[in-house]
Amino acid sequence: MTDSSSDGMSFSHKKLIVAISSRALFNLDESHAVFEKDGVEAYCRYQIQHEDIPLETGVAFSLVRKLLALNERDPENPRVEVILLSRNSADTGLRIFNSIKHHGLNISRAAFTRGASTHPYISAFGAQLFLSAEANDVRKTLEAGFAAATILPSASAAVSEVDPSQLRIAFDGDAVLFSDESERIYKQDGLEAFESNETLAAKQPLPGGPFKNFLALLHQLQLEFPADTAPIRTALITARGAPAHERVIRTLRAWNIRIDEAFFLRGKDKGEFLKAFRADIFFDDHQKHCESARQHVATGHVPHGVANE
Template sequence: MKQDKKLVVAISSRALFDLDASHRVFEEQGKEAFCRYQVEHEDETLAPGVAFNLVKKLLAINRQLPAPEIEVILLSRNSADTGLRVFNSIRHYGLEISRAAFTSGQSPFNYIAPFGADLFLSANAEDVACALAAGHAAATILASGPAANASEQLRIAFDGDAVLFSDESERIYRAGGLQAFTENEISEARKPLSGGPFKAFLAALHRIQTLFPADQSPIRTALVTARGAPAHERVVRTLRAWDIRIDEALFLGGMDKGPFLGAFGADIFFDDQKHHCESAARHVATGHVPHGIANHPCSAGTSD
């Protein structure tokens, strides 16, 4: 990673703000009715969405640095005309977001690369799948009702296999079961796992963390995995080989992740498995990463 590159997060308007009412108009009455609704309500401030707190905390980190190191951009299926309400709401909340792409109903994922985004968050699963297929870190924001973490520190939690790491071990689990998975992780304990779709994003967070004393970092990260001993060793050695910092590592051995994510105070959690995401969303803001064998048709079972 170039040291002069900012950490860039691209976000859709429905991930940033609560657009459920206008989206229902779109689904029930069509595009023209949606456009009229947005224009008629453009002076009404939108309520924060699931990823609002994440964005607010990311941008606040810039105020602790000599020069901005983080940028948030808007990638929206709105038109510029209907998107005026979104920018009015951005101004109302004092969010320092100035760059945007409005695509009038088309998928905006083609603009992720030109903007240099390290992460794409959207409520549109199709856009997220396209982004992941193109090699970008991306997640579908799920409906979530938990209270925002009141701490000023930004806390981000990640699943391991198929998120930070490749799904190579997950494939062995699904093909041969837990015993085959465990035996493989023991025999390959000193062989680092390949990187998954969120490796580069974690590395970008790590670079921001290094700009602060370790005990004063505005960012705290956690690995929250269903792995337990002895399958933990390969994960630890992989992160060590990558020279990437992870602040907390929870090896849960199959326990429900939700309560632990709540205890960590995650502003967002990323996982590839939909059932883990649905459980986590009862406790914290959650992004589903539709990547790897767990998201192939007819796949069943779980290790991570």
């Protein structure tokens, strides 16, 4: 699933479907604290008692709003759909649906599992990306071959909308867009061995990672607009540097996928670059990089590859 196509053009008429948990979409900290302190029954009573009080927006709310806004350009041919996957029950989920309506989000499909894992329904809905605050659900989704990330709590500045007219998504490279095979060499044998391998294999495209297909779908959406006015902008922000950059560039070229901006930082901290790029969300497999990133932008940890074993 993660590497089903070597050519982004094969996605030309496929709708982008994103599944999101209620805790990623809305701020459920207050009600979750009730659950942690007093248990599930108290939580259910609390949500029902407050079901007419809209929830505040969560870390991924801006991302979802911008994704849905892409449909406004051609309402008769929507290219993006957002699905709600929630561990709430239908009873407690009513507050979430009321909040969706209050905030004007066009989300009509949902699954409420009353505490059970939501990951089995990713495939049933045909989603290509899952964002959740439940790390176990995210891991199982990745294991099933779908792009997924654990949404991390961020500073208030991270969820402010810096550019309402353009969706900006940033990705790490190894173990996110690409496989972790090169990173394994770095972990086992060090930087010199890693760079030697990447130099020797510079013209061999890297295998795809869990977010390759998601990037390909974003690229297909971008192709529907002139490059200078596209409502989506992407960036690769990687710890790689020269000479390991060449293989990355040739890999994206072989996939026929455009990345708008690329940063080869050779270990330099990513946070300030993400802030300068004004990312709506950043995906990385390293907890350390995610901790830096979430000080500036909404961040999704991808628990995949050698860094998470």
